[in-house]
Amino acid sequence: MPLADLLPPSFFAVLSVVWGLLWGSFATVAIVRIPEGRSVVRPGSSCDGCGVPIPPWKNIPVFAWLFLRGRASCCGAVIPWRVPVVEALGGALAYLSFVRATGTDQGLTAANLVLALVVFAGALTAIVLTFIDLDCMYLPDGGVVLLAILGAVCVWIKRTPWEDAALGGLVAFAVVYIPFIWGYEKLRGFPGMGLGDAKLLAAVGVWFGWQGATTCLVLAAVQGTMIALCTFMVAGRIDEPEAVVRERQELKELAASGDIEAQEALRQDPLADAPAAGLGSARVAFGPFICLAFLEWLFAEDFLVSWLLPA
Ligand SMILES: [Zn+2]
Known part of the structure; x- marks a missing residue:
């Protein structure tokens, strides 16, 4: 049954953007927490500056950042511009996924809506991997x-x-x-x-x-x-990203103290001796x-x- 008979396509289009913005907000958390080995679900969002939990109304994707002019309301810590950018990317990619999946012959069907969700999940995963690799030069x-x-x-x-x-x-x-x-x-x-x-x-x-x-x-x-x-x-x-430079420094210290694994890791690293x-x-x-x-x-x-x- 075409879903368009139940609700206008514009409803689903708006819904897809809202969905994307919320998941974009989740992505900003995942990008920071995954390399640190922390859970992406718990605890909920907290301020990177002082650790105070962020209430939902101060966590509205993109708008909260604009409204707070890029500073945390608790302690004034700078919220990186990357946060609203990733959130906005989430919204845009969800909308594109919706248009792409429902723009086929069958149009707006339940199956195509599921396809849109899967395409969007793939796109968002690519965004998270992108920023983790930029920060830490590794792909989880x-x-x-x-x-x-x-x-x-x-x-x-x-x-x-x-x-x-x-x-x-x-x-x-x-x-x-x-x-x-x-x-x-x-x-x-x-x-x-x-x-x-x-x-x-x-x-x-x-x-x-x-x-x-x-x-x-x-x-x-x-x-x-x-x-x-x-x-x-x-x-x-x-x-190179700060995290990579720091990690190499730690490896060198370990290797100097006779750690075999660290020596092997350094051997694999072409820039170990020449920055x-x-x-x-x-x-x-x-x-x-x-x-x-x-x-x-x-x-x-x-x-x-x-x-x-x-x-
Ligand atoms: Zn704070």
Whole structure:
């Protein structure tokens, strides 16, 4: 039964934006807590400055930040601009998911509404992974597995062949692992990309099959190179995230005290001895660019195909 007979489509469109804003707010919490190993559910939101719980009316996505002019009302701590940006992204991606899933022949049906929810969950997972990788240069396995599962659910709802998803995951993993991790390590003694990047592209392969995933890898590499070049030209250098620099310092102290695991971890780290100075030695998180390409392919595949492969 078409849901549009029950309620106007505009109702669902507005609902999708509100849904996205609320989950965007959840994403801002997840981005901070997951790398710290804390629960994303409990305790509820609290001020990063003083730890006071934030009441719901001071936690309204985007508006609270604008209204408080980016400062916590309890202690005046600065609330990073990233918070309203991620919340707004949540709203925008939920709306796009709704439009994309219900814009097909069947239109606004219950099945397409479920599809919109799954697509949005995948998009939001990509946002969370992006910011964690930017902050800490690692991709949590839990997030990557969640993305792959959501891709499988999508395949199941759309009834596309599951073989494409399985092959997509395998090929995507191999395309990163064989040349950039295994081969690179053989040649230079350390891997050129992280295992997390290979797993992330495998999840993308579940969503889009091997053709989609390899296209995403190319899109990610092109955009990553462009942005790294621009950053280098504007800023003169590419700084590693604070958390990474701090972690390496701790590893060095451990290694110096004879810790085998820490010594091995440092051996895997090409910048252990030479801090990023030139473009060639700058280490850039690649996960955010895979996520960016994933979002582009998720929402604009038709446009990209007609643009990249003009008939
Ligand atoms: Zn506070």
